[in-house]
Amino acid sequence: MIDADALRLALLRADPKLSKFNPLPRILCFDDFDNGVNGWCELIGNTDGNLDNMARYVRDFHPAQLSTCTYFDQGTHGPMSGTYALKAATRPVPDHMAVLCKRLTWQDLGPVQMEMYFSYKSEWNFEPVPEGGREWDGNYHPSEAQFGDIMIGNDIQIDDEGRRTHCALRYVNADAQGNLIRRWKYKTSLQVTRRTIRDMFPDDYLEHPLEDFQVQDPADWEDVPDGYQPLCYNEIPSKVNWHYLRWVFDIGRGRNVELQVNDKVMDLRDIPVPVHDSPYWGLARLLNLEINVRTRVPVRNFLYVDSLLISADW
Amino acid sequence: MRTSHTAVVERNSVFTSSFDTEPHECAWASEARWFVRILSIRQGAELRARVQISPDGMFWIDEGTELPVMREEGLYSIKLREFGGWLRLSADLDGSDPEVKVIIYLVLKE
Numbered sequence: 001m002i003d004a005d006a007l008r009l010a011l012l013r014a015d016p017k018l019s020k021f022n023p024l025p026r027i028l029c030f031d032d033f034d035n036g037v038n039g040w041c042e043l044i045g046n047t048d049g050n051l052d053n054m055a056r057y058v059r060d061f062h063p064a065q066l067s068t069c070t071y072f073d074q075g076t077h078g079p080m081s082g083t084y085a086l087k088a089a090t091r092p093v094p095d096h097m098a099v100l101c102k103r104l105t106w107q108d109l110g111p112v113q114m115e116m117y118f119s120y121k122s123e124w125n126f127e128p129v130p131e132g133g134r135e136w137d138g139n140y141h142p143s144e145a146q147f148g149d150i151m152i153g154n155d156i157q158i159d160d161e162g163r164r165t166h167c168a169l170r171y172v173n174a175d176a177q178g179n180l181i182r183r184w185k186y187k188t189s190l191q192v193t194r195r196t197i198r199d200m201f202p203d204d205y206l207e208h209p210l211e212d213f214q215v216q217d218p219a220d221w222e223d224v225p226d227g228y229q230p231l232c233y234n235e236i237p238s239k240v241n242w243h244y245l246r247w248v249f250d251i252g253r254g255r256n257v258e259l260q261v262n263d264k265v266m267d268l269r270d271i272p273v274p275v276h277d278s279p280y281w282g283l284a285r286l287l288n289l290e291i292n293v294r295t296r297v298p299v300r301n302f303l304y305v306d307s308l309l310i311s312a313d314w
Numbered sequence: 315m316r317t318s319h320t321a322v323v324e325r326n327s328v329f330t331s332s333f334d335t336e337p338h339e340c341a342w343a344s345e346a347r348w349f350v351r352i353l354s355i356r357q358g359a360e361l362r363a364r365v366q367i368s369p370d371g372m373f374w375i376d377e378g379t380e381l382p383v384m385r386e387e388g389l390y391s392i393k394l395r396e397f398g399g400w401l402r403l404s405a406d407l408d409g410s411d412p413e414v415k416v417i418i419y420l421v422l423k424e
Contacts, residue, residue: 042322
């Protein structure tokens with residue numbers, strides 16, 4: 001009698017592409033960015049077709065790129081495997097965020113898992129370090145403090161009544177003052193939506209800029225327990241080291257389950273996730289996934305993803 | 315099946331002076347086409363956009379191709395090959411108190 005689970009595990013581990021992942025029983029997407037952007041599109045806001053009616057804060061999240069990880073000094077660095085990685089790139093504008101999302105629907109309530117191999121870099125910046133700032137010393141490079149944050153999140157409808165929520169986990173590398181934080185955080189308020197921004201800024205909601213649309217107030221982030229984690233920036237802007245990330249959330253509960261990044265596993269079951277107070281139309285069984293990168297300074301920040309796998313237990 | 319990708323590099327953006335689009339990595343594509351859609355342009359303003367290329371996304375030179383001069387609303391386009399790994403548009407906006415609103419698309423294909 002063949003043990004089906006053992007056979008499945010053996011097949012996964014024998015596959016050079018899948019062996020580096022730990023999928024739940026059903027693989028929904030295996031996104032190898034040597035084959036295109038795999039549906040990781042730029043998030044955009046809602047309109048009636050007239051782009052003048054798209055609010056400014058959701059107008060400029062920037063399209064995905066397929067990157068060879070090429071730099072002025074190194075030439076082509078290349079990703080973890082193959083030739084191309086997915087790249088989200090900010091403008092060199094403080095608080096600019098590049099947001100990519102993948103739009104699915106769920107087939108059952110239960111756990112969904114997203115795994116990816118990612119890296120993060122600031123663009124080379126030849127401006128002198130501001131007076132009093134930490135200088136390059138041959139090992140530490142000031143570009144590390146010019147990288148703001150990355151986030152993984154979802155947008156899910158969690159029951160037949162149309163309740164909608166967003167799990168979101170952010171790795172804050174550095175704050176707007178260039179202090180290295182290097183900590184995972186979760187949000188304590190809902191993201192701003194087209195509905196809510198009208199109430200927040202009735203006079204100029206279409207043009208009102210937001211420092212952080214993921215939350216109602218930019219301070220609405222709390223530390224994930226045991227969430228301090230220095231990552232491998234590797235000294236300069238053109239050395240790209242790949243990290244493993246595995247994030248599980250439960251659709252029926254509308255909660256995070258756990259986050260693993262390399263050797264650190266963070267239990268997220270007890271972290272509260274805010275829920276919209278009224279249903280949204282047209283989002284039955286919504287299952288959107290999001291990755292984003294935000295710069296806090298006038299330097300482009302890049303999030304690279306070598307490959308990504310989404311799986312579910314249904 | 316060929317691979318293609320359409321990137322909106324400026325969406326309903328308003329400019330009152332010259333500008334460059336953000337660097338876009340495109341080494342995977344052997345052909346490209348820029349589309350500039352002028353949504354509105356102030357009377358007397360003139361937008362000229364030329365293609366620039368780069369080895370690294372940081373240092374840029376003119377590729378040699380320019381879009382038609384844009385003085386009125388409409389859709390404008392040019393095609394490219396052998397552009398290396400990066401593309402952007404460098405746009406000069408001239409005129410007295412000029413203003414233009416644009417959508418700019420980069421269509422890549424391999």
